[in-house]
Amino acid sequence: MLLICGTVPLADSILITGKAAFDGEKLLIAGKEISCTQGTAALVSAACVAASHCGILEPQVALAGDCGNGKGSRLIYNYLITQLPALSPTVLVLHYILPVMGLMKKVCDAAGKCPQKPVMIADASSMYAAKAAGLAPLFDIFTPDLCEMAFLADPEALHPAYVSRHLFGAEIAQAPELIASAFRHKNAARTLLLKGAIDHVIQDGKTIATIDKPDIPAMEAIGGTGDTISGMVGAFVAAGFAHTAAAISAAKANRRAAEIIGAKPATKIREIIAALPAAISD
């Protein structure tokens, strides 16, 4: 079972659990419509598309409304800390959840109590919490962008906003230095998918693949293009792909979807998600 956890932009701090369904336009969780915006909603939508393509069950989700004050995030932490051993997913994707280092540690402890430890995937603020708390080696896959890669490379930073200037200024050509630093300081998961102008797939510190075509510069401006990749990675891993193969397939499908619709800076992420079925099938 693929379990995805994260917050969505609802003012009410309520926890919503259940099966996710994406009908081509709308994301539905247990019959409730969630706006398909950037963030966890985009990740879940892309995971639904990829799961459907692979013929596996739709993702299970634990989403919570959170406008940033952390109330919804704490509902998710509590849900995972108390329920994870019983849920025992095969793949756990942690996404937009307010970083609270101590609570992330408890989530990792709970994952360790599952009959079989889930494949642990983190992106966005859950990746920030895992790194800041020194828990990165417990994770199987991180999916950072270049700025977040600089954050992983900085042994001291607790959030990407406080990354050292010399690391933040790094361009994609300096990715190998950032990757080496992240692994040297034990701030990386075993597999990394570095998302950027050139996507890098890294296993145990070694870059095993890069993807740079089709080149769609506007993707950097479109909110949610990183989220869709992470969602597809989760679904492909749940379908049995090797971690690096899942990363490569997701990166390629994302670029292809943007190409199919002729993505521009004004393109919305739901348009790219709508093109994912065709992109994955290519």
Add this chain to the structure above:
Amino acid sequence: MFGKKNDSGFAGGGLIIFSNVEEAIRAEKVLKKGSYEVKLVAPPPDLRKGCDLALEINIVEETGIARMLLDGGATFVEILPIKGAGELLNIVKTKDFGEAIMVKAGNMKLTFDKRSGVVLNISGGGCPDIPYLHLNMIDKELSSLTRPKDNGYTLCALMLDRAYTEALEIRKKGTA
């Protein structure tokens, strides 16, 4: 002990520095009333700039905490991360897409239409207020918007605020 994790799972990573003990105690009351998890601690010597009392906070919540202190009439010297760079990233870059400009501040990017000034997209970041801010800012004209730091709570919101103010400046120059 400074920075020690307790049973509640609190390990904040940030400090509020005060000029005197009264300010620190008042700030603690204001933040606890606002349901923020905080802890009075002794700042390490290299971060000691006023009194011997500081408040440990979750540094990610810096934006919401600063706003609550100001609204609650509590004063402080500054908010600092316990480790790493002592200053927020202040690097702002732009990318011209022809019909649109993307402004990148730290880990956040805001893209607006050159002619209309409408926000086309917000990307980057990872904190929970970003999708919320995204939903409230997208497809609206820059000058009609509330600043992200006034609606957001996290460091990502603060970086988005920098991108937003820079975008406003670019827009003003472009239409002047």
